[in-house]
Amino acid sequence: MxxxxxxxxxxLVVSLLTASVLVFAVVNVLPGDPATVVLGTNxxxxxxxxxxxxxxxDQPAWERYLAWxxxxxxxxxxxxxxxxxxxxxxxxxxxxVSGPLALLASALALAxxxxxxxxxxxxxxxxxxxxxxxxxLGGIAIPAFWFGLLLVTVFxxxxxxxxxxxxxxxxxxxxxxxxxxxxxxxxxxxxxxxVLTRFVRSAVVEVQREDFIRTARAKxxxxxxxxxxxxxxxxAIPVVTVLGIQLTSLLVGAVVIENxxxxxxxxxxxxxxxxxxxxxxxxxxxxLLTSVVLVVNFLVDISYRLLDPRIRAAx
Amino acid sequence: MRRRRLPPSLLAGAILVGIVVAAAxxxxxxxxxxxxxxxxxxxxxxxxxxxxxxxTDQLGRDELSLLMAGARNTLLVGVVTVLIAMALGxxxxxxxxxxxxxxxxxxxxxxxxxxAFPALxxxxxxxxxxxxxxxxxxxxxxxxxxxxxARVVRGAGxxxxxxxxxxxxxxxxxxxxxxxxxxxxxxxxxxIIVQAALAFAVAILAEAAxxxxxxxxxxxxPSWGRMxxxxxxxxxxxxxxALWPGLCIALAVLGFNLLGDGLRDLLDPRLVERxxxxxx
Amino acid sequence: MREPALEVRDLRVRVGTLEAxxxxxxxxxxxLRTGLIGESGSGKTLTALAxxxxxxxxxxxxxxxxxxxxxxxxxxxxxxxxxxxDRLAMVFQxxxxxxxxxxxxxxxxxxxxxxxxxAGRGAAGRQAVQLLERVQIPDAAEKTRAYPHQLSGGQRQxxxxxxxxxxxxxxxxADEPTTALDVTVQAQILGLINRLVEEEGATLLLITHDLPVxxxxxxxxxxxxxxxxxxxxxxxxxxxxxxxPYTRGLVDAIPPLDQDLPERRLRAIPGNVPxxxxxxxxxxxxxxxxxxxxxxxxxxxxxxxxxxxxxxHPVA
Numbered sequence: 001m002x003x004x005x006x007x008x009x010x011x012l013v014v015s016l017l018t019a020s021v022l023v024f025a026v027v028n029v030l031p032g033d034p035a036t037v038v039l040g041t042n043x044x045x046x047x048x049x050x051x052x053x054x055x056x057x058d059q060p061a062w063e064r065y066l067a068w069x070x071x072x073x074x075x076x077x078x079x080x081x082x083x084x085x086x087x088x089x090x091x092x093x094x095x096x097v098s099g100p101l102a103l104l105a106s107a108l109a110l111a112x113x114x115x116x117x118x119x120x121x122x123x124x125x126x127x128x129x130x131x132x133x134x135x136x137l138g139g140i141a142i143p144a145f146w147f148g149l150l151l152v153t154v155f156x157x158x159x160x161x162x163x164x165x166x167x168x169x170x171x172x173x174x175x176x177x178x179x180x181x182x183x184x185x186x187x188x189x190x191x192x193x194x195v196l197t198r199f200v201r202s203a204v205v206e207v208q209r210e211d212f213i214r215t216a217r218a219k220x221x222x223x224x225x226x227x228x229x230x231x232x233x234x235x236a237i238p239v240v241t242v243l244g245i246q247l248t249s250l251l252v253g254a255v256v257i258e259n260x261x262x263x264x265x266x267x268x269x270x271x272x273x274x275x276x277x278x279x280x281x282x283x284x285x286x287x288l289l290t291s292v293v294l295v296v297n298f299l300v301d302i303s304y305r306l307l308d309p310r311i312r313a314a315x
Numbered sequence: 316m317r318r319r320r321l322p323p324s325l326l327a328g329a330i331l332v333g334i335v336v337a338a339a340x341x342x343x344x345x346x347x348x349x350x351x352x353x354x355x356x357x358x359x360x361x362x363x364x365x366x367x368x369x370x371t372d373q374l375g376r377d378e379l380s381l382l383m384a385g386a387r388n389t390l391l392v393g394v395v396t397v398l399i400a401m402a403l404g405x406x407x408x409x410x411x412x413x414x415x416x417x418x419x420x421x422x423x424x425x426x427x428x429x430x431a432f433p434a435l436x437x438x439x440x441x442x443x444x445x446x447x448x449x450x451x452x453x454x455x456x457x458x459x460x461x462x463x464x465a466r467v468v469r470g471a472g473x474x475x476x477x478x479x480x481x482x483x484x485x486x487x488x489x490x491x492x493x494x495x496x497x498x499x500x501x502x503x504x505x506x507i508i509v510q511a512a513l514a515f516a517v518a519i520l521a522e523a524a525x526x527x528x529x530x531x532x533x534x535x536x537p538s539w540g541r542m543x544x545x546x547x548x549x550x551x552x553x554x555x556x557a558l559w560p561g562l563c564i565a566l567a568v569l570g571f572n573l574l575g576d577g578l579r580d581l582l583d584p585r586l587v588e589r590x591x592x593x594x595x
Numbered sequence: 596m597r598e599p600a601l602e603v604r605d606l607r608v609r610v611g612t613l614e615a616x617x618x619x620x621x622x623x624x625x626x627l628r629t630g631l632i633g634e635s636g637s638g639k640t641l642t643a644l645a646x647x648x649x650x651x652x653x654x655x656x657x658x659x660x661x662x663x664x665x666x667x668x669x670x671x672x673x674x675x676x677x678x679x680x681d682r683l684a685m686v687f688q689x690x691x692x693x694x695x696x697x698x699x700x701x702x703x704x705x706x707x708x709x710x711x712x713x714a715g716r717g718a719a720g721r722q723a724v725q726l727l728e729r730v731q732i733p734d735a736a737e738k739t740r741a742y743p744h745q746l747s748g749g750q751r752q753x754x755x756x757x758x759x760x761x762x763x764x765x766x767x768x769a770d771e772p773t774t775a776l777d778v779t780v781q782a783q784i785l786g787l788i789n790r791l792v793e794e795e796g797a798t799l800l801l802i803t804h805d806l807p808v809x810x811x812x813x814x815x816x817x818x819x820x821x822x823x824x825x826x827x828x829x830x831x832x833x834x835x836x837x838x839x840p841y842t843r844g845l846v847d848a849i850p851p852l853d854q855d856l857p858e859r860r861l862r863a864i865p866g867n868v869p870x871x872x873x874x875x876x877x878x879x880x881x882x883x884x885x886x887x888x889x890x891x892x893x894x895x896x897x898x899x900x901x902x903x904x905x906x907x908h909p910v911a
Contacts, residue, residue: 142565150561214693221706282440286436310742
């Protein structure tokens with residue numbers, strides 16, 4: 001098992017490095033001249049020259065890459081081309097919004113999908129099971145940001161119960177901050193719940209067809225007992241493998257949702273940076289987000305290996 | 316001999332997809348009004364106003380016409396992204412299954428790198444570096460889907476390679492290319508088709524999110540995602556404007572998902588992986 | 596004639612709109628070892644599952660299955676759960692899939708004791724070790740902590756048997772217990788089942804398609820085809836003088852090993868076993884039977900004294 005973890009860790013590190021190289025390449029190498037990208041084709045030669053100096057474009061690409069990478073590892077994220085202030089602290093501040101949002105949404109998604117999915121799986125031949133399945137099928141087709149818009153229309157504009165957007169800092173009023181996150185978390189979380197419910201349901205349906213469930217019943221366990229004691233742990237395995245992908249998707253969804261609700265988080269920062277051609281910030285944020293994706297996938301991979309003793313022993 | 320009944324999901328999916336395709340096709344020749352026709356004095360009218368079935372938007376354009384024209388964009392994006400993903404993913408996966416060994420490792424690992432980049436993130440990155448357009452969106456989303464197709468084709472391909480008829484073909488001298496085209500591809504068809512339908516659905520969602528953010532299809536081409544973003548400023552005056560485009564997106568995505576599920580039930584491949592639902 | 600351990604009367608099993616088991620009736624005498632022979636598609640496994648109340652979803656059973664005077668088919672599920680694993684036990688064909696892959700073997704073997712005897716974890720665990728020793732698994736203590744994939748096929752099946760015999764059941768149903776195993780291991784497992792059943796005085800119903808297996812273990816035998824019992828009687832009798840053409844065909848198809856050169860040609864039964872719903876009207880064997888005629892459009896009843904047969908034209 002330790003061997004497997006080490007190998008996976010090694011793969012993680014390689015993936016992180018590769019991702020960083022790709023991001024750097026796309027931003028700095030692909031377009032030819034990053035300075036032109038930032039200032040546009042109508043820029044004066046002087047401003048271009050000044051920007052090139054500032055971005056250090058006279059140095060060879062691989063040197064700039066290493067400098068950037070080194071900076072990242074030390075927590076130095078460079079200076080924003082737009083605001084001229086360091087990107088690092090800015091990211092940290094925005095994390096205080098995006099982080100809780102993602103956590104709230106994930107918690108909601110799990111809290112809804114696990115019980116509903118199990119229910120739908122156990123009752124898969126009955127109406128209640130089919131209903132839940134149909135509902136989740138509809139749910140996965142709904143764009144989360146559209147759902148957010150609908151929620152805003154109903155709860156914020158028509159009913160005036162919750163804010164339509166904006167964010168009150170935690171330090172000012174934690175309760176108001178929470179209220180600002182409620183609708184976005186619900187929009188994101190419920191849609192994710194629909195996706196997860198489908199997986200949980202199919203895993204539970206599959207497990208009921210397994211031979212060892214029949215053996216458990218032959219020993220005198222009721223259907224429910226057989227499912228709880230023997231089925232759930234087996235059903236958890238395919239669900240966990242999928243969790244990583246879904247958490248990734250939640251992360252990305254958060255990026256978009258922040259723009260729906262005008263939340264000052266990482267998503268909004270990224271969006272603004274793109275609009276303003278702030279390549280430094282864009283580069284940093286994209287590599288940060290992909291790193292989170294890779295780490296989450298790594299953790300999920302390890303968990304699923306822990307769950308399944310057949311994998312633990314092999315290779 | 317197992318008799319195959321047409322799964323209801325296949326039927327339902329085909330109908331929904333059919334409606335979208337029909338709307339797009341018809342819009343090439345006819346829409347209730349010219350979607351680009353701006354009548355500022357008629358802005359934000361409710362449904363039914365002066366023959367405008369679903370009302371008008373903030374520039375007085377007919378909503379229904381815009382939606383029909385928008386279907387073209389949706390389908391275009393879906394088709395191109397899936398084609399890109401297949402064009403790159405299928406050969407990689409197929410060759411990996413065919414030749415195994417170090418080639419397989421390298422091929423799969425390289426495509427797996429792309430897995431770190433959710434479609435939306437890659438598209439945002441491209442939009443930052445190049446001018447945001449439908450092309451950058453399609454390229455990014457297509458690239459992001461490559462690993463899924465590679466994996467699926469490799470998985471199914473491995474199964475095909477284990478079959479006796481492949482071993483037999485090898486014994487009388489068939490070479491790699493021949494086996495690839497004559498044996499491997501035809502038998503992984505089913506898996507590819509199912510995956511394509513499901514990928515189409517995710518592509519639609521991704522493009523909608525991008526266009527909503529303004530990083531996808533730029534004006535004046537009608538796009539459901541962008542229509543949603545434009546409707547946001549008028550939620551208090553004309554909330555229905557936020558309803559129609561989203562409904563179209565949801566129905567189209569539902570249609571392709573049902574189609575994919577139905578095809579899978581029909582063809583019974585066990586190797587279709589679930590794409591990350593790119594939610595935005 | 597010993598007292599009956601199980602009385603099955605007019606058992607029918609439906610799969611959707613089709614009937615897979617037609618009006619099967621038999622009695623298992625206490626302490627007797629009975630074999631149920633049939634190929635796949637004969638309905639033998641469904642019969643066993645119907646007795647245990649473990650038919651898959653979507654299948655239904657009717658008739659009566661009497662155990663100690665109570666009809667198992669009419670019993671409430673909770674009541675059945677009390678009997679299963681305790682008084683009625685079953686061993687399945689594929690030990691790899693029949694065991695929970697993520698649970699330790701010892702815990703699975705101990706489970707019947709925890710359910711029916713109220714044993715605590717420690718006590719049940721110790722008894723599990725003893726059970727594994729009884730089925731002759733080496734290093735039993737170590738093996739209890741192992742997972743199924745770490746055991747060999749034969750060991751897994753032994754563990755299944757240990758699990759089934761844990762509460763000393765009255766009736767043990769073994770469905771193709773050796774089919775998935777190597778030939779060398781088969782004999783050992785059969786011997787094990789034989790010995791345990793004798794030691795406990797339990798009743799055995801051994802289901803298999805393999806005649807020599809039944810010949811080795813069973814005193815009484817029933818032959819099933821197309822959802823009907825077509826012949827039944829003492830094992831030696833049925834194998835020496837088979838009366839139903841199907842049984843005759845099965846016996847004839849066995850290569851004799853006690854002769855240098857076979858004295859007669861091996862004869863296979865012509866044709867294949869039809870799929871469910873494609874058996875002919877009346878006697879299901881009639882489209883493959885050399886002795887069939889117009890009478891066979893109606894299914895004959897099972898007639899006879901000790902050695903019964905359901906055929907209009909029995910052999911000999």
